[in-house]
Amino acid sequence: MSLGFFTLLAIVGIFVPFLNLVVPESSALHLSSYVVGLLGKYLCYAILATAVDLIWGFCGILSLGHAVFFGLGGYAIGMHLMRQIGPRGVYGHPVLPDFMVFLNWSELPWFWYGFDRFWFAALMVILVPGALAFVFGWLAFRSRVTGVYFSIMTQALSYALMLAFFRNDMGFGGNNGFTDFKDVLGFDLQSDVTRSFLLVLTVVALATSYAACRIIVTSRAGRVIRSIRDAESRTRFLGYRVESYKLWLFVFSAVLAGIAGALYVPQIGIINPSEFEPINSIEIVIWVAVGGRGTLYGAIAGAILVNYAKTFFTGAFPEFWLYALGSLFIGVTIFLPRGVMGLIPSWSRSP
Amino acid sequence: MNPLVRRKGTDQASPNPLQELRDAAARRKPSVLLGKVLYLDKVTVSFDQFKALNHLTLHVDPGELLCIIGPNGAGKTTMMDVVTGKTRPDEGSVWFGSNINLLTLTEPEIAQAGIGRKFQRPTVFEFLSVFENLELALADDKSFWHTLIARLSVAQRQRINEVLEIVGLESKQTEAAGALSHGQKQWLEIGMLLMQDPDLLLVDEPVAGMTPQETDRTGELLLSLAGKHSVVVVEHDMDFVRSIAKRVIVLHEGQVIAEGDMQTVQNHPQVVEVYLGE
Numbered sequence: 001m002s003l004g005f006f007t008l009l010a011i012v013g014i015f016v017p018f019l020n021l022v023v024p025e026s027s028a029l030h031l032s033s034y035v036v037g038l039l040g041k042y043l044c045y046a047i048l049a050t051a052v053d054l055i056w057g058f059c060g061i062l063s064l065g066h067a068v069f070f071g072l073g074g075y076a077i078g079m080h081l082m083r084q085i086g087p088r089g090v091y092g093h094p095v096l097p098d099f100m101v102f103l104n105w106s107e108l109p110w111f112w113y114g115f116d117r118f119w120f121a122a123l124m125v126i127l128v129p130g131a132l133a134f135v136f137g138w139l140a141f142r143s144r145v146t147g148v149y150f151s152i153m154t155q156a157l158s159y160a161l162m163l164a165f166f167r168n169d170m171g172f173g174g175n176n177g178f179t180d181f182k183d184v185l186g187f188d189l190q191s192d193v194t195r196s197f198l199l200v201l202t203v204v205a206l207a208t209s210y211a212a213c214r215i216i217v218t219s220r221a222g223r224v225i226r227s228i229r230d231a232e233s234r235t236r237f238l239g240y241r242v243e244s245y246k247l248w249l250f251v252f253s254a255v256l257a258g259i260a261g262a263l264y265v266p267q268i269g270i271i272n273p274s275e276f277e278p279i280n281s282i283e284i285v286i287w288v289a290v291g292g293r294g295t296l297y298g299a300i301a302g303a304i305l306v307n308y309a310k311t312f313f314t315g316a317f318p319e320f321w322l323y324a325l326g327s328l329f330i331g332v333t334i335f336l337p338r339g340v341m342g343l344i345p346s347w348s349r350s351p
Numbered sequence: 352m353n354p355l356v357r358r359k360g361t362d363q364a365s366p367n368p369l370q371e372l373r374d375a376a377a378r379r380k381p382s383v384l385l386g387k388v389l390y391l392d393k394v395t396v397s398f399d400q401f402k403a404l405n406h407l408t409l410h411v412d413p414g415e416l417l418c419i420i421g422p423n424g425a426g427k428t429t430m431m432d433v434v435t436g437k438t439r440p441d442e443g444s445v446w447f448g449s450n451i452n453l454l455t456l457t458e459p460e461i462a463q464a465g466i467g468r469k470f471q472r473p474t475v476f477e478f479l480s481v482f483e484n485l486e487l488a489l490a491d492d493k494s495f496w497h498t499l500i501a502r503l504s505v506a507q508r509q510r511i512n513e514v515l516e517i518v519g520l521e522s523k524q525t526e527a528a529g530a531l532s533h534g535q536k537q538w539l540e541i542g543m544l545l546m547q548d549p550d551l552l553l554v555d556e557p558v559a560g561m562t563p564q565e566t567d568r569t570g571e572l573l574l575s576l577a578g579k580h581s582v583v584v585v586e587h588d589m590d591f592v593r594s595i596a597k598r599v600i601v602l603h604e605g606q607v608i609a610e611g612d613m614q615t616v617q618n619h620p621q622v623v624e625v626y627l628g629e
Contacts, residue, residue: 221498223483227476234474237435239462239547240493248495 002214005297006207012039013203017196033192038311040199040267042304047202047209047260049287049303050296051253054213056285057294058222059249060229062147065154066257067280068161069129073258074265074275075165076128078178079112080121081189081266085182098180099173109171118185125262126255133254134247141243141250146232155278162276177272184266195267202263206300209256213296216252225249286329292339301340369567369594372574387448387465387550388412389434389581394443396429396605403429404440405605411551416577418592419585420616421602422625427585428471430602431553435468436461447551459493467544468553473536477529481520481539484528485511488543510546518542518572534565541572551581558591570595601625 016039019031048070055061082097091101095108114120136157140150168174187194216222227235228242236242265271291302306328313321336342389411396404404426411417421427432438433445436458445453451464475484489507491497515521518538523531528539537557544552557573558566566588574595576582586592592599592613599616601609609619616622
């Protein structure tokens with residue numbers, strides 16, 4: 001199953017850019033840039049779903065706040081992209097991004113320092129979600145907050161951050177967020193070549209995330225993690241520090257979500273506080289449930305399927321999307337408790 | 352009198368098939384200096400007004416098989432909770448050996464100090480195979496970073512196979528633990544405790560819900576462990592206790608009301624009163 005998955009990703013990574021860049025637009029086989037962007041977005045969501053499945057499907061930690069880590073990764077790269085605009089902004093200020101000039105700020109806030117360098121922003125993509133997950137997880141797991149209480153706390157975290165980022169004086173562009181990005185590392189973000197390259201990068205990131213998660217869940221640590229999910233106190237009595245397992249897994253998952261967010265923003269071209277909306281975190285959980293939790297590839301399939309359905313519904317019948325999403329979740333929970341992946345006979349699935 | 356002749360006589364008089372094993376276990380008892388004594392001194396645990404343990408004092412010698420009996424609410428489970436660190440007492444002290452103060456340790460630390468506990472309900476990891484269950488119970492570095500890269504060494508693999516043999520599950524090692532019978536799950540769980548090479552095993556109602564054959568097999572297993580480990584068995588099944596016990600402690604309202612061999616304990620007036628009702 002894993003081999004098939006990697007092959008599929010390789011095909012996407014090679015053929016989609018080829019069909020977009022090399023095949024002429026007049027040909028029936030040509031893929032539009034819109035489709036490339038859409039695919040890139042789905043694959044970022046797939047990384048995010050993998051991150052959620054790792055903690056929810058394998059360790060029973062239901063995080064309803066993973067959009068926060070996704071958003072923070074996106075904001076980190078967004079800050080770099082804003083600095084890259086330089087004097088090309090509407091107001092033409094050499095250093096300050098447009099929204100700061102608009103707010104009559106005279107100098108760059110301290111937390112924007114360093115983001116003009118790509119490596120620094122890339123480091124922050126990992127460090128900021130990782131650090132937040134570490135502090136939050138350390139407090140929650142050490143106090144043995146589990147189950148629905150943990151979920152509510154993560155949901156509150158996501159709501160609190162959304163409100164904070166909506167404020168103009170936070171220094172993150174208020175409700176408009178960041179947009180109008182120009183280029184990254186000298187490559188024009190509007191060009192088809194850059195976009196195809198970002199898609200390939202996302203494919204590689206998804207394959208790497210999947211492989212890393214697969215290595216974790218098949219190791220002895222993975223068996224401990226599943227034991228924590230099914231019999232937490234028993235695992236503790238065997239001498240395993242359950243809190244530390246949960247904490248490192250949570251941090252790793254948050255970092256994955258951050259990376260997904262960082263790949264998402266340059267492809268979508270905007271990041272604003274609505275990314276932190278509680279409903280977004282809940283949607284991720286629905287993708288995983290639809291695909292089938294505790295399988296990793298189920299999460300990926302779920303993310304792509306549900307988001308394809310979302311693209312279709314919001315285009316064709318925009319007012320019905322939320323109803324469709326709700327019924328999908330209820331339907332899957334009742335009729336397909338093991339998700340879409342549960343339909344595949346067990347002999348063809350790897351453990 | 353020739354001791355051999357006398358022994359033979361007792362064997363004939365006793366219908367207990369485990370008598371032989373019981374004596375063998377008693378003979379294997381190591382020197383007190385080698386193992387660690389578990390010592391509870393005036394331990395009190397209250398839940399609101401109710402005193403689950405009331406100045407409880409008892410000790411477990413190295414290598415002995417001690418049975419603890421008592422009616423519901425006598426404090427048997429609370430006592431185990433205190434020893435394993437799940438419940439902190441209001442008063443008293445709990446020592447394991449001469450230098451380990453159990454009240455200062457966390458649950459995983461107590462497990463690593465050499466105290467293993469078997470719960471009433473079998474809680475093996477159902478989706479893992481029998482072998483993997485034992486692998487997780489292995490006495491090894493249990494940190495996240497170690498288990499992430501750990502591979503079984505030859506010696507560890509051997510130890511797992513040894514334990515599989517002791518608990519009699521060699522033929523089931525690749526099966527999911529969830530597919531085992533109730534008795535087999537209990538043995539697997541005892542095997543998991545053995546993987547940690549504990550000095551002391553706390554076993555909560557091992558034969559509840561077992562068939563007579565499984566009960567006998569469990570008795571044999573526990574007796575074969577005594578001597579190499581100290582074993583504390585909490586049990587309701589009097590016949591089972593009679594068949595394995597050397598020393599019995601009766602708890603009632605959080606205190607020891609009688610102590611000695613089964614015969615002495617059974618005839619103790621307070622025990623009779625507690626069990627037969629007022």
